[in-house]
Amino acid sequence: xxxxxxxxxxxxxxxxxxxxxxxxxxxxxxxxxxxxxxxxxxxxxxxxxxxxxxxxxxxxxxxxxxxxxxxxxxxxxxxxxxxxxxxxxxxxxxxxxxxxxxxxxxxxxxxxxxxxxxxxxxxxxxxxxxxxxxxxxxxxxxxxxxxxxxxxxxxxxxxxxxxxxxxxxxxxxxxxxxxxxxxxxxxxxxxxxxxxxxxxxxxxxxxxxxxxxxxxxxxxxxxxxxxxxxxxxxxxxxxxxxxxxxxxxxxxxxxxxxxxxxxxxxxxxxxxxxxxxxxxxxxxxxxxxxxxxxxxxxxxxxxxxxxxxxxxxxxxxxxxxxxxxxxxxxxxxxxxxxxxxxxxxxxxxxxxxxxxxxxxxxxxxxxxxxxxxxxxxxxxxxxxxxxxxxxxxxxxxxxxxxxxxxxxxxxxxxxxxxxxxxxxxxxxxxxxxxxxxxxxxxxxxxxxxxxxxxxxxxxxxxxxxxxxxxxxxxxxxxxxxxxxxxxxxxxxxxxxxxxxxxxxxxxxxxxxxxxxxxxxxxxxxxxxxxxxxxxxxxxxxxxxxxxxxxxxxxxxxxxxxxxxxxxxxxxxxxxxxxxxxxxxxxxxxxxxxxxxxxxxxxxxxxxxxxxxxxxx
Amino acid sequence: xxxxxxxxxxxxxxxxxxxxxxxxxxxxxxxxxxxxxxxxxxxxxxxxxxxxxxxxxxxxxxxxxxxxxxxxxxxxxxxxxxxxxxxxxxxxxxxxxxxxxxxxxxxxxxxxxxxxxxxxxxxxxxxxxxxxxxxxxxxxxxxxxxxxxxxxxxxxxxxxxxxxxxxxxxxxxxxxxxxxxxxxxxxxxxxxxxxxxxxxxxxxxxxxxxxxxxxxxxxxxxxx
Numbered sequence: 001x002x003x004x005x006x007x008x009x010x011x012x013x014x015x016x017x018x019x020x021x022x023x024x025x026x027x028x029x030x031x032x033x034x035x036x037x038x039x040x041x042x043x044x045x046x047x048x049x050x051x052x053x054x055x056x057x058x059x060x061x062x063x064x065x066x067x068x069x070x071x072x073x074x075x076x077x078x079x080x081x082x083x084x085x086x087x088x089x090x091x092x093x094x095x096x097x098x099x100x101x102x103x104x105x106x107x108x109x110x111x112x113x114x115x116x117x118x119x120x121x122x123x124x125x126x127x128x129x130x131x132x133x134x135x136x137x138x139x140x141x142x143x144x145x146x147x148x149x150x151x152x153x154x155x156x157x158x159x160x161x162x163x164x165x166x167x168x169x170x171x172x173x174x175x176x177x178x179x180x181x182x183x184x185x186x187x188x189x190x191x192x193x194x195x196x197x198x199x200x201x202x203x204x205x206x207x208x209x210x211x212x213x214x215x216x217x218x219x220x221x222x223x224x225x226x227x228x229x230x231x232x233x234x235x236x237x238x239x240x241x242x243x244x245x246x247x248x249x250x251x252x253x254x255x256x257x258x259x260x261x262x263x264x265x266x267x268x269x270x271x272x273x274x275x276x277x278x279x280x281x282x283x284x285x286x287x288x289x290x291x292x293x294x295x296x297x298x299x300x301x302x303x304x305x306x307x308x309x310x311x312x313x314x315x316x317x318x319x320x321x322x323x324x325x326x327x328x329x330x331x332x333x334x335x336x337x338x339x340x341x342x343x344x345x346x347x348x349x350x351x352x353x354x355x356x357x358x359x360x361x362x363x364x365x366x367x368x369x370x371x372x373x374x375x376x377x378x379x380x381x382x383x384x385x386x387x388x389x390x391x392x393x394x395x396x397x398x399x400x401x402x403x404x405x406x407x408x409x410x411x412x413x414x415x416x417x418x419x420x421x422x423x424x425x426x427x428x429x430x431x432x433x434x435x436x437x438x439x440x441x442x443x444x445x446x447x448x449x450x451x452x453x454x455x456x457x458x459x460x461x462x463x464x465x466x467x468x469x470x471x472x473x474x475x476x477x478x479x480x481x482x483x484x485x486x487x488x489x490x491x492x493x494x495x496x497x498x499x500x501x502x503x504x505x506x507x508x509x510x511x512x513x514x515x516x517x518x519x520x521x522x523x524x525x526x527x528x529x530x531x532x533x534x535x536x537x538x539x540x541x542x543x544x545x546x547x548x549x550x551x552x553x554x555x556x557x558x559x560x561x562x563x564x565x566x567x568x569x570x571x572x573x574x575x576x577x578x579x580x581x582x583x584x585x586x587x588x589x590x591x592x593x594x595x596x597x598x599x600x601x602x603x604x605x606x607x608x609x610x611x612x613x614x615x616x
Numbered sequence: 617x618x619x620x621x622x623x624x625x626x627x628x629x630x631x632x633x634x635x636x637x638x639x640x641x642x643x644x645x646x647x648x649x650x651x652x653x654x655x656x657x658x659x660x661x662x663x664x665x666x667x668x669x670x671x672x673x674x675x676x677x678x679x680x681x682x683x684x685x686x687x688x689x690x691x692x693x694x695x696x697x698x699x700x701x702x703x704x705x706x707x708x709x710x711x712x713x714x715x716x717x718x719x720x721x722x723x724x725x726x727x728x729x730x731x732x733x734x735x736x737x738x739x740x741x742x743x744x745x746x747x748x749x750x751x752x753x754x755x756x757x758x759x760x761x762x763x764x765x766x767x768x769x770x771x772x773x774x775x776x777x778x779x780x781x782x783x784x785x786x787x788x789x790x791x792x793x794x795x796x797x798x799x800x801x802x803x804x805x806x807x808x809x810x811x812x813x814x815x816x817x818x819x820x821x822x823x824x825x826x827x828x829x830x831x832x833x834x835x836x837x838x839x840x
Contacts, residue, residue: 059795093797093820213733221800225784228794229801255823259808259816354825358812366827367814456830458792461816461823 002050003156004078006070006101007085008094009056010347010462012113014038015143016085017053018474020152037069038478044153052079058460060100061196061224065388074104075189081160082106083152088118088125088140089463091243095235096228098134099167103189107160108136111152116142117463122248130242135164144468169230172218176211183207196224254464258351268355271348276377279336280412286331287413294323310503317499321491324538325484332409333483336378337476345467345475350459357457363440364447366390366457369399376406380580381483383408384587393588394452400588401446404576404596405439405603407432410539411572417543418568422556431569438573438603487579494537494578507533521605522566523612525550525559535571537578542571562615566608574604617662620721623690624649625659626668627720629679630687641675693720693728700731770806771813771831778805779836796824798834 007013021040038053054073055066073079084101086094091112101108112125131138137159141148169177173195180191186204193199194208195215212223219226258264299319307315343349349371357367368389376383383403387396407415420428501507507530511518518529527549535542546567550558559567575597576584584593628649632640642660646653660677663669668683679687694716701712767782781802784793797820798804808816813828826834 058792062791062795090821093822096795096797210733214729217732224791224794225799229799232797232799232802255808255816261810350825354814354816355810357814357825357827358810361812361827367825457814457825457827458796458830459825460796461825 002079003081004052005083006054011085011087012143013085019149081156082108084110086112088112088115092235092239099231102163102165105162108163109156109160110138113141115140122246124244124246126242133238167231167234170226172215264355275339282335283332287327291327313499313503317495321495325488325491333379334480337479341472341475342467347462347464350461363443364398376403380408381583384583394450398446402439413540414543418564422564423561490579522608536575566611570604570608575600626683626687627690639676639678696728696732767835767837769832770834770836773806775809782837783835785833
């Protein structure tokens with residue numbers, strides 16, 4: 001048996017899913033898309049039941065990846081029963097999606113969630129009435145309190161049924177649906193989509209297009225608008241007769257602070273600053289702990305084994321990669337994810353997007369782009385993956401360039417380890433300033449030359465609520481797992497590759513080859529090029545390799561302050577790490593990935609050369 | 617009476633009453649058509665007997681339901697043909713208008729429909745070119761992409777105001793707005809407005825943030 005949770009974003013779907021499945025969650029990529037499907041198994045009455053958490057969507061008509069995925073899932077009858085999760089506080093708007101779901105005639109139950117919040121707002125929902133109107137069983141739940149969640153499975157398996165609800169469309173639309181069914185045998189759901197120009201059946205699309213045009217002429221309204229209006233009207237009717245507004249408790253509206261320019265913007269800056277600062281402090285403490293333990297208990301005993309040199313080299317590379325992965329993934333990225341999930345679950349991120357819209361606009365982007373940018377401070381890989389939320393390719397491309405320049409936590413380690421430690425804290429900040437100026441210049445340039453049209457921001461503000469520790473941790477864990485799956489294998493493979501190169505003396509040849517650039521252009525010692533090369537596969541490895549090659553951890557004794565500064569800034573700007581390139585390639589294609597890599601090499605070398613010239 | 621003459625009259629009367637706030641009188645109709653008043657008078661009697669026109673006191677001419685339908689159809693034919701001749705075939709505008717005047721009487725409804733569809737397809741090909749041609753076509757299509765819509769945009773409203781959505785311009789962004797319940801006729805209230813025109817509006821109990829360029833595409837009217 002398979003059941004699927006379907007609903008609007010923010011309807012509490014994930015919380016229900018988490019409570020139903022516990023921690024046994026797998027994340028599956030749907031074939032041919034980058035959208036994640038979360039699946040989990042539970043045992044109910046000695047039967048294995050698979051639960052799928054479909055991505056949150058507002059509609060089934062659109063062409064976004066999420067909508068396409070859910071539509072395909074429904075068309076193929078991907079689950080025996082659909083659990084439609086509705087937000088009790090926004091029932092009318094949530095029913096709009098429900099009316100569309102019924103058109104695919106799956107077996108459904110309706111779960112009206114967040115009933116606790118609705119009670120606080122004084123909304124009284126008549127379950128029997130709603131159930132009669134929708135034609136399916138209805139259950140009231142409060143996932144945040146765990147109320148009645150255990151009744152979902154029995155109800156879904158026992159009495160999920162095909163809804164009798166049918167949207168009364170405008171008579172012209174109904175006539176068109178009938179004629180399409182008669183002439184082409186197309187089912188109602190497909191014809192409705194075809195009338196709105198969606199689908200891949202050319203014959204049906206052409207026929208529907210001609211009818212749609214006539215309807216538009218008659219109504220002075222697009223078919224989409226007519227259909228949407230019909231559905232909204234039905235939802236309003238249902239909501240009006242099943243929801244009553246009782247006494248409303250007065251609550252303080254935090255938005256009066258959060259969405260105004262003042263004090264909203266200072267709060268936004270303070271929150272982001274605090275997030276990054278705490279990630280940095282906690283991260284560096286944990287990293288030291290992990291790296292030390294790993295070195296003492298695993299790497300040192302391994303080198304003491306005195307294996308044959310080639311085997312030792314390979315084994316050492318694997319261990320170094322593991323150490324690097326664990327040393328960066330858990331301390332920095334995991335802490336960052338916890339902070340980020342916390343911000344998301346409170347509903348603050350949408351406020352941030354609203355306030356940042358204006359500033360982002362200057363960069364050729366929109367408010368929503370602040371989310372990938374903030375994630376970029378933690379790690380570039382998930383930031384690139386989150387680019388999906390931007391609607392046009394133009395925005396995705398611009399944002400990808402900028403994200404790959406944002407100093408991620410690994411690059412922060414370079415700045416702190418080299419510049420702050422040996423040159424001075426003020427100079428460390430100056431690197432941030434230089435990077436931000438470059439980001440802004442790049443954005444201004446890109447927003448002029450990148451083809452494609454600008455698209456505005458339409459974001460539903462999620463309700464402010466108290467985050468749940470369990471859910472925050474579960475979410476962060478899922479994200480870090482995804483990161484480990486992408487980054488870890490790459491780290492190990494590149495580490496072995498580089499280890500072999502070093503073993504066969506290729507790196508020495510490389511140093512000789514690029515010596516003119518390293519020594520003449522950047523004014524760095526020859527071995528710095530190998531360190532930069534290592535930095536490609538994990539940024540802060542540039543710093544560690546440099547220490548190894550220089551033969552001392554006290555870099556200040558072998559390189560001048562200017563050299564260290566130049567090295568740091570070049571390694572920060574120079575080529576995003578290998579995992580980033582891989583995920584850029586997957587998300588945006590080879591062209592953008594190559595362009596970004598080439599651009600960053602050019603930028604790194606230019607800025608390095610300029611600094612070298614200035615200090616001479 | 618010649619069918620083409622009848623159609624010309626009905627078209628002219630319909631045009632006149634669309635352009636002006638009042639119905640035409642004999643002398644006004646005669647002036648627009650460039651005919652003598654006496655001739656118009658006698659022709660009107662023919663039209664009354666065919667059931668297209670009814671005469672009101674004071675020499676005012678009004679169309680009956682049948683007459684209006686016929687007039688409307690001729691106007692649509694004229695516009696479609698003129699648009700086709702001038703924009704697709706590239707003929708001079710006034711020549712196209714004259715030609716359309718002759719063709720409109722002979723052409724069938726189906727031909728006009730197909731011509732209209734053909735032009736919509738052409739428009740689909742040149743989608744990114746927001747030219748004069750497209751504007752003209754979309755007003756001809758009578759969809760809500762009516763750029764000449766004179767209602768104020770939601771970005772002109774103040775914080776705390778309650779308004780009703782009247783129309784949404786442009787197609788690209790319309791889909792998500794529709795899904796969130798921003799359909800014509802929907803009441804919304806403006807919860808926050810920043811100085812750059814970005815808005816938070818409340819619709820169906822949900823707060824939705826809109827950037828300035830989206831907000832300016834939403835036309836609203838004040839509830840009466």
